Every structure is written in structure tokens, then in C-alpha cells.
Amino acid sequence: MGVRLMLFLVAALLLLGVVLGTVAHAPLTFSVAVGAVIAVWLGVFALREHQGRDRGTSAH
Structure with missing residues (x-):
């Protein structure tokens, strides 16, 4: 679920940037x-965070 949320946020921010004109140029x-x-990043x-939690270690 976290990946889908992040992808949604990226898409929303890109759309917001286009609407506001930041990315429009x-x-x-x-x-x-x-x-x-x-x-992708x-x-x-x-x-990597999800895999780190599965092993019981922190990725930090």
C-alpha cells in the first residue's frame, strides 16, 4: 500500500505543478x-524499506 500511496503523491504533485505553472515551462x-x-526511485x-523490515533490521 505504501508504494501506491507514494506513486499517487508523485502524480498529484506533478499535476499540481502543471496546474500551478511550475512545471508548465x-x-x-x-x-x-x-x-x-x-x-521509480x-x-x-x-x-528496500519493506525488505529491511521483513528481516527485522532497519534500513537506516
Whole structure:
């Protein structure tokens, strides 16, 4: 569930940036690519955190 929440937050922030004009000055393909990179990074982070908890150790 945590990964889906993070992906939703990335999408919501990207959409908010487009609506507010922060990302509107960059090409749409660039904005989508950056959003995808951030989503992958958050997914990897969440997976590592989840695996760390399964082993009983902290990833910190």
C-alpha cells in the first residue's frame, strides 16, 4: 500500500505543478520523464524499506 500511496503523491504533485505553472515551462515529455524517475526511485526506496523490515533490521 505504501508504494501506491507514494506513486499517487508523485502524480498529484506533478499535476499540481502543471496546474500551478511550475512545471508548465518545461516540455511535457521532460516533466513526465522526471516524474517517472522520481516514482521509480521512491518505489526502490519503499521496496528496500519493506525488505529491511521483513528481516527485522532497519534500513537506516
